[in-house]
Amino acid sequence: MSSVKEVAELANVSVATVSRVLNNHPSVKKEYRQRVMKAIEELNYKPNILAKNLRKQSSSTIAMVMTTIANPFYAGIVRGAQEAIRNSGYNMIIGTTEWQANTYENMLSTSQVDGIIILSSWANKKTIQSLNEQYPVVMCNEYYDDINITYVSIDNKKAGYDAACELLRRGHRNIVYAAGSKKSSSVNDRLKGYKEALSEAGIHYNEQLIIRPTQGHGEDGQMINRLNELVEQGITIDGILTHSDLMASYILKGIKENAIHVAKNISIISFDGTFLTEISNPGLTSIVQPAFELGFSAVNMLIQKIQNKEINKSGRLILDHQLITRET
Amino acid sequence: MSSVKEVAELANVSVATVSRVLNNHPSVKKEYRQRVMKAIEELNYKPNILAKNLRKQSSSTIAMVMTTIANPFYAGIVRGAQEAIRNSGYNMIIGTTEWQANTYENMLSTSQVDGIIILSSWANKKTIQSLNEQYPVVMCNEYYDDINITYVSIDNKKAGYDAACELLRRGHRNIVYAAGSKKSSSVNDRLKGYKEALSEAGIHYNEQLIIRPTQGHGEDGQMINRLNELVEQGITIDGILTHSDLMASYILKGIKENAIHVAKNISIISFDGTFLTEISNPGLTSIVQPAFELGFSAVNMLIQKIQNKEINKSGRLILDHQLITRET
DNA sequence: CTGAAAGCGCTTACAG
DNA sequence: CTGAAAGCGCTTACAG
Numbered sequence A, B: 001m002s003s004v005k006e007v008a009e010l011a012n013v014s015v016a017t018v019s020r021v022l023n024n025h026p027s028v029k030k031e032y033r034q035r036v037m038k039a040i041e042e043l044n045y046k047p048n049i050l051a052k053n054l055r056k057q058s059s060s061t062i063a064m065v066m067t068t069i070a071n072p073f074y075a076g077i078v079r080g081a082q083e084a085i086r087n088s089g090y091n092m093i094i095g096t097t098e099w100q101a102n103t104y105e106n107m108l109s110t111s112q113v114d115g116i117i118i119l120s121s122w123a124n125k126k127t128i129q130s131l132n133e134q135y136p137v138v139m140c141n142e143y144y145d146d147i148n149i150t151y152v153s154i155d156n157k158k159a160g161y162d163a164a165c166e167l168l169r170r171g172h173r174n175i176v177y178a179a180g181s182k183k184s185s186s187v188n189d190r191l192k193g194y195k196e197a198l199s200e201a202g203i204h205y206n207e208q209l210i211i212r213p214t215q216g217h218g219e220d221g222q223m224i225n226r227l228n229e230l231v232e233q234g235i236t237i238d239g240i241l242t243h244s245d246l247m248a249s250y251i252l253k254g255i256k257e258n259a260i261h262v263a264k265n266i267s268i269i270s271f272d273g274t275f276l277t278e279i280s281n282p283g284l285t286s287i288v289q290p291a292f293e294l295g296f297s298a299v300n301m302l303i304q305k306i307q308n309k310e311i312n313k314s315g316r317l318i319l320d321h322q323l324i325t326r327e328t
Numbered sequence C, D: 001c002t003g004a005a006a007g008c009g010c011t012t013a014c015a016g
Helices: A004-011 A014-023 A031-043 A047-057 A073-085 A101-109 A125-134 A155-167 A185-200 A222-232 A245-256 A291-307 B006-009 B014-022 B030-043 B049-056 B072-088 B101-110 B124-134 B156-169 B185-199 B222-231 B244-258 B292-308
Strands: A061-066 A091-098 A115-119 A136-140 A150-154 A177-180 A241-243 A267-272 A285-288 A315-319 A322-324 B061-066 B091-096 B116-119 B137-140 B150-154 B175-178 B240-241 B267-272 B286-290 B317-318 B322-324
Touching: A004 A014, A004 B267, A014 A031, A014 A222, A031 A185, A031 A222, A031 B317, A047 B049, A061 A101, A073 A115, A091 B091, A101 A115, A101 A125, A101 A285, A115 A291, A115 B030, A125 A136, A125 B014, A136 B014, A136 B222, A150 A155, A150 A291, A155 A241, A155 A285, A155 A322, A177 A185, A177 A245, A177 B072, A222 A245, A241 A245, A241 B124, A241 B286, A245 A267, A291 B244, B006 B014, B006 B030, B014 B030, B030 B185, B049 B124, B061 B072, B061 B286, B061 B292, B072 B091, B072 B185, B072 B292, B091 B185, B101 B124, B116 B185, B116 B292, B124 B137, B137 B292, B150 B156, B150 B292, B156 B175, B156 B185, B156 B240, B156 B267, B156 B286, B156 B322, B175 B222, B240 B244, B292 B317
Parallel strands: A061 A091, A061 A115, A115 A136, A136 A150, A150 A315, A177 A241, A241 A267, A267 A285, B061 B091, B061 B116, B116 B137, B137 B150, B150 B317, B175 B240, B240 B267, B267 B286
Antiparallel strands: A285 A322, B286 B322
């Protein structure tokens, strides 16, 4: 690999001039610029990003962090993020929680990345708060309302409310909320909306109807077991609101296979609105989240934070969700 | 951020000694080592990876490149890869084809990554061949048999053969192969196996029955249209072999919705064996690929290549596939 | 076993 | 408008 030094020698200028050409510095004489360009071409010179970043103490790279890439909902977010990155002059790397929190801290502190976007609860609040106080951080999808942090999300409380209202409107009364972790703000906010809808409809809130997997989305049949426990207690489940399309798919599968005995006219509403709602049979009614826009906005918000050095600033962007009715 | 220099000053040693401690060099006196450790602790010192990599001209980082993270099959491969990475001393970044081929070339040439794993056809053969001649490259899942390149994959020809035999065994005769790109080696090898099975069964090979989407997996209803074209020609489709679970899901959806009129007792066999085969209704019979092992092996093969400086060497690892019968 | 010094490949005040 | 020089934060032959 050739370096600026070799380019400089071939073009018969100093390395400083080569660097200026490389960075489109306006003050380079046309003739020099052309000589440098020619040398770059001839040597097939490529700048060493490592050296550049080390010197500039910034990388023009951001990281998008998620628990796993296996959730199709995240794929939509990543697509939006990539679109926003495309002409921004930044690069993006995708990290999963196989990397520990301190990996990210190191990447930030050594300018390997200039900022991070956090999807999904990947570290505890303290850790994220500490990171947010020192570096540009944007949360996407998950969030904390009680610390100064920038995030983009849908209005989960309203979404939970909307979903529950739809189920109530259809005449359902024993509505299960197949939720996620108690630590997740989106889960909790949806629950608030669910409760509010029930309360307005004059239905007593039954905590038993809130079920959660110990992890994941029910791949292991856990949710089916939980539902059966309710059935055994004499509850006739007639509505289910699930935390994700993935979870709804597994539950639907259980129902179709008669692994659970629910009401004949049961309704299911899932969250996310990924392609799973389409390929599922019957098609899943769901609260569609604007995945692309979530990712797109998160990147733009982060880049703005980086460029304006607005560390530790809060800011919220709430995007609209949509209830799309399919067959469940 | 503190640097080796500050650590050295606090510990009252030279930066060379600090560096030696950092790298577990055996020749450091115990007392010095302890002083350095203490200083590192006190300053909360974290090494700057950028500087380290620039100096060492290697990054201990590999990249795994795929067209999109939206395919669940890749998620399994990534999980296996992460497991192999975990205690290897290497890091892994995930790249999608939003990054161009020359992005990877730059990353390799400037030591940002020490090697790459290529999933899915993301550049033309020439480009990959050129990369492979200069840097450590391993292909996973896709491959080229006519150039010197290391890869891991299932035996696609045999898999195509096995799938077709199963359909024939069930008495089907008009078996569609819903394939992928003509440039894909896995697609072509599966086709060879399909042809061989038909030939052995004495069935005339009909090229019309090979249908392909212009891109993707049929999200846009393209495959349904292709199938309908065949139906309109008077062909009673009674078996379908699909390139992916995703594609099978969309086709199944079309069949269930009566968007295509196929034989009553149609069989479908998909490739991959992701969770889609489970949540699909009816459950998809499929050729299960060992996704985890594919990723795991690819990483190990790449690291070996990097460490032994075995550039441009070929090597094949063929893993077993499995036919799992579900409802289709 | 340890340290002074060179160097990885860049960028950028500074002086001219 | 240009170049010499310093420096980003490391590692590693080399000499002692």
